[in-house]
Amino acid sequence: MNSRVTLGLAGLLLVGALIAGYWGLTLSRQPVAEAVAAPAVTPPAPVAQAPVPQEDTTRQPVVVLVNDIAPFVQITAADVTLEKLRTAPPGSLTRLDQAIGRTPWRALAAGTWLNDESFEAGSKLARMIRPNERALAVAVDDVINAGGQLTPGDYVDVLLFLRMDTNNLESSAQLVIPALRVLGVGEQLGLTNDGQPASPARSNEEKIRQEQMRASARSVLLAVPEQLLSRLMLAAQSGVLRLAVRSADEQRLSRYWAGDSDSAASLANANRELLQFSQLAMTTPAKPVVTSKAPASRKPGVEVIRGNQITQQTP
Known part of the structure; x- marks a missing residue:
């Protein structure tokens, strides 16, 4: 009886062991099966799109040189570029095809904005004077x-200072x-005339050199009205010149010789200031008055009339 009970219990234990082993095996495989059956899908991260640049309508294109251009050398596409400026210079070129293929008459520096005057003939000095002016150097x-x-x-x-000599009876200024x-x-x-520096300094060293040369200069260029050229030449050869600087507070100096009416009034005022030098006043000296000889005095006598004959007889 005991052996049968023992065998029964052993069988039950065996069946329980099998069931427990199967259950454990099932539980151990379930996470892997779920992972294979339903893998976790990660949604893709949104791709950030670059903002589309918007054109600034407040800026205007201007053709600018990127290389130095020598006189009489044709401009190529590699020499120019377009720059957007908030305030475009008056008359500046706005398209590259307006500059490519053209030939300047003078040297143009890199960074210069181009206009039609960039391709016109004339030196820097010729572009500093007005049509009714002449540039004249004075020692x-x-x-x-x-x-x-x-x-x-x-x-x-x-x-002008004039010393006393045989032609000038007394000194005058x-x-x-x-x-x-x-x-x-x-x-x-x-x-x-377009407001650009005619001789710009490229570096601080060049600026210092220009200042030193200016302080020790031996000539000065003056813008002289055309009708006064001969006057200044005569003055330079006749006496000692002095240059008196006028105040910057005088607001109308730039218009002093501009316009026919202003020039005439200014010239008349200047003529009134001239002393003892009629040639500077651009007037011809007065011709001497030639007096006719006085008629010979008649001798006292008696006039005798005989018919149609008149004779003079001395008593």
Whole structure:
């Protein structure tokens, strides 16, 4: 009886062991099966799109040089570029095809914006004067050059000192021409008519060199009205010149010789200031009055009339 009970219990234990082993095996395989059956899908991250650049309508294209251009050298596509400027210079070129293939008459530096005047003939000095002006150089020293302080863009009065000699009975000092614009001092030039520097300094060293040469200059370029050229030439050869600098607070100096009416009035005022030098006043000297000889005095006598004959008889 005991052996049968023992066998029964052993069978039950065996069946329980099999069931427990199967259950454990099933539980151990279930996570793998679920992972294979239903893999976790990660949604893709949204791709950030680059913002589309919007054109700034407040800026305007301007053709600018990227290379230095020598005179009489044709401009190529590699020499120019378009830059957007908030304020475009008046008359500037706005398309590359307006500059490519054209040939300038003068040297153009890199960074220069181009316009039609960039391709016109004429030196830097010729583009600094107005149509009714002439550029004339005057020899100066430290005294005439206002102690080396003259700067392009200043306005000066040209004074003349005449010493007493056989042709000039007494010494005199007079104003020859007022309000002449200084175009350049030595090698340093001022601004052209389009407002660009005629001789820009590329570096601080070059700027210092220009200032030193300006202070020791021996010539000054003046913008002289055409009708006053001969006057200034005569003054330069007749006596000692002085250049008197005028105040920058005078607001109408740039228009002093502009316009026919203004020029005539200014010339008349200048003529009234001239002393003892009729040639500078551009007037011909007065011709001497030639007096006719007095008729010979008649001798006292008696006039005798006989018919149609008249005779003079002395008593």
